[in-house]
Amino acid sequence: MLSQGSIPEVKEDSVGHALEERKSKLMQFQDLGPPDLITMTKYIPSASTSGSQSNNKRTLTPEPSLGIKTQDLHTHDKLKGEIGTFLYCAGADTSDPTSIAVYLKTLADVISEEPQIWFGKHRQYKVARITYSAWNAFRKCDVRVVVHIPGAVQSYLLDASGEILQIGEDDGNMLWAETFASGIVRSITMVTDNKEEGEVNSVVETRILNPLMSGEIGDVAETFIKLFPLVYAKGPTLGGPCDVSVVSKTNNYLCETLVNVTRLAQNFDLAHSVLADMLPLHPEIVVLLARILFEGDREIEAIKAIHDDLEAQGTSIADYRSELLCVQAKFLLTRKRDCKAARSVAETAVNCSPSEFRPWHLLVSSYIGLNDVENALLTLNASPMTPLKEKFVFKRVVPVAQDSPNLHLPLPVDVILDEVTGLSSQDVINEHRAVDASLINLPAANLKSTFQIAYKFLTEIVQKTGWEALLKYRSKLFVMEEEYQVASTPPSESDGSKNPADGFRSKRLCERWLDNLFMLLYEDLKTYTLWQAEQLHFEAQNTRYTKSTLEWELLGLCAYRLGHYREAAVAFDRGLAQRFSAQSSRKLLHIYLLQRETVKNSTELSSSQLLTALRDLDNSIIDLCVRLCCWNHRWYCEFSVILLDAMSVVVQDLGLTKLSNEIASRFPQSVVDLAQRNLLDFFANYTHGDYDK
Amino acid sequence: MLSQGSIPEVKEDSVGHALEERKSKLMQFQDLGPPDLITMTKYIPSASTSGSQSNNKRTLTPEPSLGIKTQDLHTHDKLKGEIGTFLYCAGADTSDPTSIAVYLKTLADVISEEPQIWFGKHRQYKVARITYSAWNAFRKCDVRVVVHIPGAVQSYLLDASGEILQIGEDDGNMLWAETFASGIVRSITMVTDNKEEGEVNSVVETRILNPLMSGEIGDVAETFIKLFPLVYAKGPTLGGPCDVSVVSKTNNYLCETLVNVTRLAQNFDLAHSVLADMLPLHPEIVVLLARILFEGDREIEAIKAIHDDLEAQGTSIADYRSELLCVQAKFLLTRKRDCKAARSVAETAVNCSPSEFRPWHLLVSSYIGLNDVENALLTLNASPMTPLKEKFVFKRVVPVAQDSPNLHLPLPVDVILDEVTGLSSQDVINEHRAVDASLINLPAANLKSTFQIAYKFLTEIVQKTGWEALLKYRSKLFVMEEEYQVASTPPSESDGSKNPADGFRSKRLCERWLDNLFMLLYEDLKTYTLWQAEQLHFEAQNTRYTKSTLEWELLGLCAYRLGHYREAAVAFDRGLAQRFSAQSSRKLLHIYLLQRETVKNSTELSSSQLLTALRDLDNSIIDLCVRLCCWNHRWYCEFSVILLDAMSVVVQDLGLTKLSNEIASRFPQSVVDLAQRNLLDFFANYTHGDYDK
């Protein structure tokens, strides 16, 4: 249900500017590259223009584009009131030029079908041409499709330096397979890589679709899994998660996406058979095979696959040994809580790959599980950080200021849920201005990549030890560089024998970043403790403890970081009682999912208590998901893995029909339709899950 | 002789924009910070404005600025035709607000005294206010002086976050001392750090003065040397040369500037006494003391100072040992060519500080001097590079495009030397377009920092061995990472015993950057050889070998990089015979200075031959210097250490009077005046050298 209100646009300074800008930056695109770009030339038709052009109407069949020149493609007689606009797009089907052309034509039709509200005026635009640019990250080239309306479809290719390339006849299929896979990896990664950050995309002029639902022909997930062997060897070109220091064939964004797509589509059998076929030629595939088996809950087969491979390796250590051991250690740790075995396995993984963060991460986690605080801190300190790596986010190719007068950001009026879609951003800004600066500037909130993970560990440790004891551990184990320097500076009159630094021999240098994390932890703990004390005090006095939603959110996030989920939930809940907040909702959703796990595994509840508790949690989860779905839609985003993963849990409990009725009973029709489209239809039609239909 | 033609300006988008932009970027200023900023508000006076303002005329005495707010300082009734402009400045006297105010007033007067040619029109501007901003790099704050015309002078201080700071009464002197020292270090470093690059400043809207000649009161060099102990402790804050990985108290831009200022002003006695006074409290000062003694040709004292300090250290190794040994090794190497002793000393320095580039650099140099190619290559490969460090250059604080319509770049018409000041930039651009791309893209031309130095070594080595032998050394000593990987991949059926990588045990990994330098060297050698062969061929056929000046320059630079100075000189000379080129002139100047040294030390020439040769070289040097002086003046730059150092050599030969006559006999009066002002006056009035006056 695409509407004009769901299409953000940016007006170009001059027609063609965005394409030129993109072309000039192709050389700078790295790893996955930028989101896809859609540009349009719009005009206001007069009687004569519409008449003269209808003669050469053509079908949407792509023309061969041999010997084409870029300027030929974009020069055009200037039309009345002609303007250029652009937006970004992720998740559209880019598996062939026809699919792209169909999508472009749909967009153009929506723009043309009725007058557009354009910077306060009604404008009856027609689209003269509309283009799509998709970065092929495997081959480092830009694939472009142009639809002239009425007229032909053309597609062409630019290499990184902006030169037009010929698409060879025999090579065309491979090119489009890569382009398609690049798009899937890009759109899935942007969402999954930023799960912790709430999947936030700061490039507002982007339409984000569910890539698995946008196939013009065929099942996208299935196509992707089947294409995987074709692009596998070039996977490292796409880069990898920020905690990987050297990407490998089995550890990169392509492989992460394979696992995520398989899980989302619940298509484990296909993935398993594709990987099993690859195994003889690519023994390292066992790493992915084991992951897919675990994801599909085929634990015993996974364990056997790992065991057999390690046995076959013997004393001759394969390159991927560390990765395979990490998969095993993670299983032992998270599914079996067998921290002792996990520790041994993780240690062997560290010995194989001491410069990778993940083996260390699992070793730290094992030590925490074993309550071995000293070793947890020592291994944390020894972990190799990757300060230069960032999570994959969309970045603007064409600079646009936040408050640019060229930004056309319509309100999608097809879905209305007042408290969510009608949220006044001015109110939020005002809250922001009024909030205590110390609360807004809590530095732990901005930790990135491996530092974010390391901080999580530190909070887990402090939950076990308390702050005072943690400080004692710190000074027992570590020396700060400054202390050492002071101690090892010889006294002015040297006594010639004793080195005062000797006392530090048993300690090690505390890494600067870890020292910094201790300070951030202190800030968080201070804020948290103060809040809790204040609240107790107010409650003791029977006075109402009032905070703005943003303040509750910041307190909630602080508690959340510290692992105090109950207190965090209280804060988010109070804030949400006052107004909607996407961030609070996402975090609260996560906490409910954790609580749901706890309830399910609880042995202390009677079965009726358990059912009631689950029912309550399911209802809260549904509520949050639907609201967030409306919020995302309001910001032109129809795809969220957080929501799909959360809803899949509820679907398993209730079944689709009951869930659908539940939503219908609580929300207005437009919202129900949206939830059906973006959430329930996915489970019904795009997965191999065992849901009633 | 300041004229309107010597003041570049940029028109602001709105009055006050440049100051705001600077304020918003204070946080980002690092090390030495940006050049000083001058902003002006200009207007076209009507009868009424000029009348109403003359009432409150005040003197140039700074007012106390307690409790001042920035907005108070810059809001002003809008004047008729009011515009804001700005330029950067380096080398002005910033030792106190009055000196700054005097300089600002002079600029304002020059703008107001006659109609300005402003984007093609004559404009009778008046200046309503003019401000100066100077970054105090020691304290990380921006010092600002505002002159209202007519009206008061105000000065205030912004901290890095843009907040107004009070200048404490007792602290004022220290603040201004630091501001003054920051300015001196900045303006000297910008020139000396980029000597190899021809002192080029890419921020064209900058007026560059000789800081040692711009003192409003007193001798700047003397003041700087005397202030040195006050700011010494904070020296590392200013950063240091790009081949220093960790700056120390005696190895940073402040100390480099002390040495440069002392040499330029020939004020060795003062520097010596100041440093000697510091020595008891700061033993590491011996490093600087030795350098100053060597610079002042007091070798024996220098050697003794180093020797005594090392003896006093005994087996207890001081932090600065490596630096001191480097000073000693450099002396042995460059002044005594005692490569054997230099090698031993440099090796000890390396052992003390293996992570610093300089000790390695001296060790490589010693091995080259000893013709020990293998060790030269091994130590070069082991040298720790500093890829993240850059030479200090001025950077724009306010973005301005190369071809911005706001750039006002007048031609200084007070000095005319047609072939230099009248050079058509369009002709140069046309030459550029016509030149062979492979010649313009020779990658060795763009090497930076330590890579530039390492390349120099490689060219010295290849001069000894030739290319073929160098390749043999390379494959004997080094293995490439790829070769190793291929060799150490076990065969599919492991034979369980032999590691094929064993053969590489005796070799070491060739660092990627060194491998890259080998390739750049190959490119340079290919270009050089081709050129020489071609030229021989043409000469053999009695055909004229024609090239554009730019082509000659690029060939010259290639030969220059390879150390073929004679061939480089021929190329530069031929190019300069066709038109002026600053870069060719600077390089040719350097070659003449080298030749002069060779001639002076030659034992094969009769004394009359020697005198003739020296006379010829001196004449060429004078010619190049005067032309370059005109070129610099045309680009608003009145300060060049390259020119001062070159001329000081000639002054020592001829004396000032003779030199002055020599110039007067060859150049038009306006040029003679300029050379007098910017070159000869410096030796006459601002140095302690033994010149006739």
Next chain:
Amino acid sequence: MSTDPVPMEVSLTVGKLDASLALLTTKDHHVIEFPTMLLPDNVKAGSIVKIQVSEDAEKELQEFQEFQNLQSEIMEKYGTHTPSKPEVEV
């Protein structure tokens, strides 16, 4: 088939050292970052140390066996159908 372990011995000069790392240089211009903690006491900048490296085949075998055992345990515990196992075994 396998050659006898030949211990490598090398002499190094201790350069700058801080709380965690010391920079050691060999005569033939290798630089090693070595944990300060693993240096003998009293070592300071300028000291010369001897480093001997030898392969520990015995320990290697022992570690390998420990690893094999751990893997067997994991396999036994989590990689077999525990309910069906007793039926087969007894």
Next chain:
Amino acid sequence: MSTDPVPMEVSLTVGKLDASLALLTTKDHHVIEFPTMLLPDNVKAGSIVKIQVSEDAEKELQEFQEFQNLQSEIMEKYGTHTPSKPEVEV
């Protein structure tokens, strides 16, 4: 006064190794970048090596004396007024 040199011995596992560097880990989680060249032949990923470090006081003294000698030579050669020296000495 000075204590007897106590050699430090430590056991390390060899992790990834390339042409120049091998990553070695100790039992207590130190990581050392060690030049591959200084490892015994046949060492490969997974090997265990023993490293013994001891201070070489003798060599230290010898190097110190060589340094002192060199410094005296430099001083004599370049740091004294060679013309005036014979007059005083003889």
